[in-house]
Amino acid sequence: MSTDKSSATLSVIIPVYNVKNYLETAVDSILNQTVTPSEVVIVDDGSTDGSGDMLEQLYGHIPFVRIVHTENRGLGEARNEGNRHATGDYIYYFDSDDVAVPTLVESFYRHLAEHPALDIYCFSAASFWDVVPEDPEAAKLLPQYDRQLDQPYESGVSAFNILSERSAFYPNAWLYVFRRALIVDNNLWFMPIIHEDEEFTPRLFFVAQQVVSSTEVLFRRRVRMGSIMQTNRSERNVVGYIESIRSLEALKSQAQDSTVIKNLSTRILNNIIAIYRILKEDGVVLSDESSRRFNDLLERNSTPQVKLAGRSLFAFRVYNFAQRRAKQLFGS
The missing domain is CATH 3.90.550.10 (Spore Coat Polysaccharide Biosynthesis Protein SpsA; Chain A)
Known part of the structure; x- marks a missing residue:
């Protein structure tokens, strides 16, 4: 040393x-x-x-x-x-x-x-x-x-x-x-x-x-199995993402640069997708309060991508893959 x-x-x-x-x-x-x-x-x-x-x-x-x-x-x-x-x-x-x-x-x-x-x-x-x-x-x-x-x-x-x-x-x-x-x-x-x-x-x-x-x-x-990120997920995970989204929304509301707004919107979308995965893959049932808060943030962030993910995570993944490939081939 x-x-x-x-x-x-x-x-x-x-x-x-x-x-x-x-x-x-x-x-x-x-x-x-x-x-x-x-x-x-x-x-x-x-x-x-x-x-x-x-x-x-x-x-x-x-x-x-x-x-x-x-x-x-x-x-x-x-x-x-x-x-x-x-x-x-x-x-x-x-x-x-x-x-x-x-x-x-x-x-x-x-x-x-x-x-x-x-x-x-x-x-x-x-x-x-x-x-x-x-x-x-x-x-x-x-x-x-x-x-x-x-x-x-x-x-x-x-x-x-x-x-x-x-x-x-x-x-x-x-x-x-x-x-x-x-x-x-x-x-x-x-x-x-x-x-x-x-x-x-x-x-x-x-x-x-x-x-x-x-x-x-x-x-x-x-x-490893058994760590914070690999255990069976619960409502606490959803609440964590909801709080994170609220914080990101606060940053977004103060932003004036269009690139910043776009990138914060992407982070918000990623957190919403994470919630959908918990609800659909782990079968987590939310309390009335958490369900209300999640629905409220969906209304605030009602984009075509969010709506697509709500209908089908598989369809969203296909769409997202196609978007990434198009960006790689043709630029932004």
């Missing part, structure tokens, strides 16, 4: 909840970076599988590691708690069942040296199966997170637009290093919902100035 870096400090925040089998691999991938982060804040979010005790035994003696124990409040609140304890100039939210590539911190500092006013550093990621599915076709369905571009952007809005146009804007917080002041000064905290990244990351981009994207793969996402 090395401590060669600029005077700017980096805090890595790691929320932990019942991931004892993956915890050591994940945390060690942060501690064994080629450049050591200034501080690691680990938030045990009320784990019941012994993860909290394991943290104290393995890492409680390390001076730059701070371990915080809280009652279970969810991923977003655990990240917020970590931020309240963090002291770094920059924040990286890392997930406790994934793996950081050894050069992640080094890459961040290299780009920071080139762009001292950096607000957001965006990088690429790959996925791997925790246990490879028996179905060979299913085994191929691993999400990839390719930024496609190595370049700086004059503003967060510009970065949002350019990356969105290339389908290379991802909301996942573990794909970014953020300037901490961006969060604190603008009072931008995670909402206490599932899918909190869907609305958190766009809000940060809309208050950011300098952003840099990189095609370097610096994060490896573990895809």
Whole structure:
């Protein structure tokens, strides 16, 4: 490990909840970076599988590691708690069942040296199966997170637009290093919902100035059954998407640029499609209140694509594929 870096400090925040089998691999991938982060804040979010005790035994003696124990409040609140304890100039939210590539911190500092006013550093990621599915076709369905571009952007809005146009804007917080002041000064905290990244990351981009994207793969996402994103979905997932859509609608209502409006509309559409998938594929039945809220947002976002998805997800996928192919062949 090395401590060669600029005077700017980096805090890595790691929320932990019942991931004892993956915890050591994940945390060690942060501690064994080629450049050591200034501080690691680990938030045990009320784990019941012994993860909290394991943290104290393995890492409680390390001076730059701070371990915080809280009652279970969810991923977003655990990240917020970590931020309240963090002291770094920059924040990286890392997930406790994934793996950081050894050069992640080094890459961040290299780009920071080139762009001292950096607000957001965006990088690429790959996925791997925790246990490879028996179905060979299913085994191929691993999400990839390719930024496609190595370049700086004059503003967060510009970065949002350019990356969105290339389908290379991802909301996942573990794909970014953020300037901490961006969060604190603008009072931008995670909402206490599932899918909190869907609305958190766009809000940060809309208050950011300098952003840099990189095609370097610096994060490896573990895809496993039983994680937040792979469990059977419920009404809570729908509520999370509804709240995210409301936040995106607020950004859209303030936008004046047509490209921004178009890209925010696409993100809203993606969240609506996610809700339809939960309702149709998981058979989730909504409460009267959630059903009313969903119908209200459908009225506010009544586009041909939304109506098509409501009738048939398969037809929507065919339409969407045809649109993408036409764009590839003939341009925008």
